[in-house]
Amino acid sequence: MAAVLIYMMLIGDFFADIAQSPLFGYADVPRQHLILASLVCVFPLSIPRNVTALRYISFLSTGVIVFLTAVVVAKMPAHVLATPTYAAEPAWQAGGRLQTALLIRMAGFWNECFAYTKKGLTEVLQSFAMALFSFNAHTNAVPVAMALDQPRAVRIWQVSFLSVFIEFVIYASIATAGYLSFGASTKQDFIRNYPADDGWMLLVRCVYSVPVIFGVPINLSPAAASIQALAGRLFWPQFRRQASDPQPGSWRSTCRRACVVGAVLLCSASLAICCEAFADVIGLFGALFGTVICLVWPLRIYQRVMKNLHSPVLSTAVSVALTAASLLGMVAFLDQCARVFHFF
Template sequence: MNNLEYETLNDTENLELNDLNEVRPNTSKSKNETGTTISSIITLSNTLLGSGMLAMPAALASSGLCLGIINIAVFGGGALFGLWLLTRCATYTGRNSSFFSLSMITFPQASIFFDLAISIKCFGVSVSYLIIVGDLMPMVTLGLFPNTPINSVLLTREFWITVAILVVIPLAFMRKLDSMRHTSFISLLAIVYLLFIVVYYYLVPFNASNDIKESEIKLSRRNINSEMNSSYPQVSPKIEYFIFSMDYFKNLPIFVFAFTCHQNILSVYNEMKDNRQKNVNKIITSSIVFGMVLYWIVGICGYLTFGDKTESNIISMYPSTSNIILFGQLSMVIMVILSYPLQMFPCRLSLDKVFYNLKRIINRNNDAQSLLNPNATSLISGSTNGGVSPHSQQISDKKFFFMTLSILICSYVLACSVETLGIVLSIVGATGSTMICYILPGLLYYKLEKENTRNNSRKQSNTIYAALFMFIIGIILMIVCLLSIFLL
C-alpha cells in the first residue's frame, strides 16, 4: 500500500482515507475517543478469550496434540491477518467505521447479510456464556454449601442463568465499548487463574476418586453436570499426536471461534485516541499473540491431563474437592458474565443495521431510500456540512432499550433450552466466526483496494491476492465444517 495515502505523516496530524482518490486530515475529535493502547488490548483480548479457552483442550483432543498445536498457530495467524485487513479497510471511513459502512462502499445490496452474520456470531457467543454459567454454578453451590438439598432451586441451571441475566443488565445497557475496560481487566484475571488451575493440576495431579463428595455424586446422577469425571485424573490418559477423520472437521470451527474478536476491532479503532496504523498493529498483534500463548498452554495441559476423555468445558471436569478449583469455577462464571456485554455491543449495532436495511428494502420504490442515497455516499466523501447518514448516528434511546432487552430475553430462552456447549461453539464457529474472521475481511479489502489501485493507476500488491485467497478459504471452511456438523 501507499503509506502516503493511508498513514499519519507526523505525530500531530492523523490522516485518514475518506475517499478513494483523496486524503484529508481527520480533525474530528470527540469525547468518544477515550481508548488507550492498554485499554484497547485488554478489551480486544477479553473479546478473544472466553468460551474458546474452555473448549481448547477438547479441540486438541479431536485433532491430536501436534496437529492441534499447529492449528492454533495457523488459525491465530489467519485471525491476525483478518484483523489487519479490517483496520486497513477502516481508513476508508475513518472513525465512522463499521461493517455496515464498509459494505455500503463495496457491496451495498449485500450489507444486510454482512451485519446478520455478525449479529448471529455475537448472539451465539452470548448464549454460550450463559450455558457455562448454568453448567458451573450448581457445582460451585454444592462445593460451598454441601448440605444443599438435591431438589433445591439453587441446583438448577435455569436459576443461575436467570441470576446471570439480571447481573449483566446494567453492563449490557452501556453505550461505549471502552466503558468496559475495567471489567475486562477483571475477567482477564479470571483467565489467568484458569491457566493456573489447568497447569497446576497437570503438574501436580491428585486422585479424587475417593474424595468426591456425596452431594456431587447426587448432582451427577441428576444430570445437572453430566460431564463430571469422578475418576480424575486418568492413570494413563490416551494421547494421540495426529488424528485424521471426518470428526476432525466438526471441532475445527472451535479454532476459528477461539480467535474471533473481529466484531469489536472497528469499534476499538473508532474509540482509540491515536488510531494510527502502527498503534493499531501493536494492539492486534499483542492480543492475538497473547491468546495463542494461553491457548497453547491450556490446550496442551488440559489434553495431557484427560486425554481422549476431554470434554468441551475443561473446568467442569475437575471435581470440586478443592477450594482452588471451586474458586476457579467461580472465576470463570464471573469472567463470562463480564464478557457478555462485549458481545452485546456489536450484536446490537449489527442488528440495527439489519433493521435499517430491511426498512430500505420495504421502501425500495422510494428514491430517498435507495441503496445509493446521498447519505450513504457521505460516508465516502467525508462531508463536513453537518449532514450525518442515518446509519452513522447513535441508536435512539427507545430503540437502544428495546433491542438490548430483546437480545437479553432471546439469549436467556435459548441458553435454558440448550445444554451442550461444544455444539454451540462449533455451529457459531462455522458460520458467524468464519464469516467475520476470513470471508468479510478478505472480500472487503480486495474490493476496496482493487478499486483504489485502479483509480490511482497503481500496481496491485500481493496483499490483494492474499485477501482474495483468504476469502476463498473461508468459503471452503464454512461449507466443509457445516456439512460435517449436520451430516456426519
C-alpha cells in the same frame, strides 16, 4: 449474539458447579433456573448504550485467565498420575512415571487428531470452525485501534502481534495442560472435568463468574445497537432518513433498546437452557458466520480492490488460500449440522 449465547451457557455451568460445591451444598439446583436468574442482573446492565464503565472488568478477566492457567498447569501432574495405569505406582516412582504418562497422552492426542476416521475428520473441522469463531469474536479490535495514540500501521501491527502472542501462550498452556490432565475424557467445557469439591477450581469459578456476568452486556452492546438501527430502518420511518436515532436519550429510544436487549437475552437464555455443548454451538456459528465474515467477504474485497496491487504469483496464492479456506469452512458447517442435528 453468538458470544452472548456462549456467556449464558458458561453462566449455567459455572453457577451450577458453584451451587453443588460443599461450600453451598445445593446439589439439586436446576441449571435453567440459574440462567434465568442471571437475567435479573444482566438485563439492566445491557440497556445503557454506553458500557465504557465496564472496561475496568477487563483487568479482572485477564487476571482470572492467568490464574486459571496457573491452576490448570499446577494440577496437571496429579491428574496424569491419578489415571488407573499409574495410580497404583509407589510414591517414589511417580516422578519417573510422569514423563512416560505425558508421552502416552501426547501420543494419544496425535492419534486422535490425525487418525483417518470420520470422527477424526469431524474434530479437525470443528476445531477449524472454532478458530474462525474465536477470530471473529474480537469485537473490541476496532475500538482499540481507534483509541491508540498515533495509530500508525506499525503501531497497530505491534499491538496486534503482542496481544495475539500473549493470548496464544496463555490458551495453548491451558489447552495442553487441560488435555494432558484428562485425555480423551475431556469435556467441551473442560473446567467441568474438575470435581465440585476442588477448592482451587471453586475459587476460579467464583472469580470467573464476575467477568462472565459483565461480559454479556459488553458483547451485547454493539449487537443491540446494530439490531436497533436495522429494525429502525425497516420498520420506523424516521430512521430511513438518518443513520442513527435522532434522539438517542429519549424514552422511545430507551424502550426500543430495552425490547431488543430483552429479545436477544431471552433467545440466548432459551438456547443455553436447551444445549449444554457449547463447543457444538461455537462450531456452528464459526463455520457459518465466521466463514462468511473472515473468509468469503475478504476474498471478494481482495479480488475487487487489492488483487491488481500485487504480483500475479502473490495474488494467485492469496486467492487460492482464501478460496480453499472458504470451501473448508463450508464443509465444516455441513459436517457440524450433520453431527448436531443427526441429518445422516
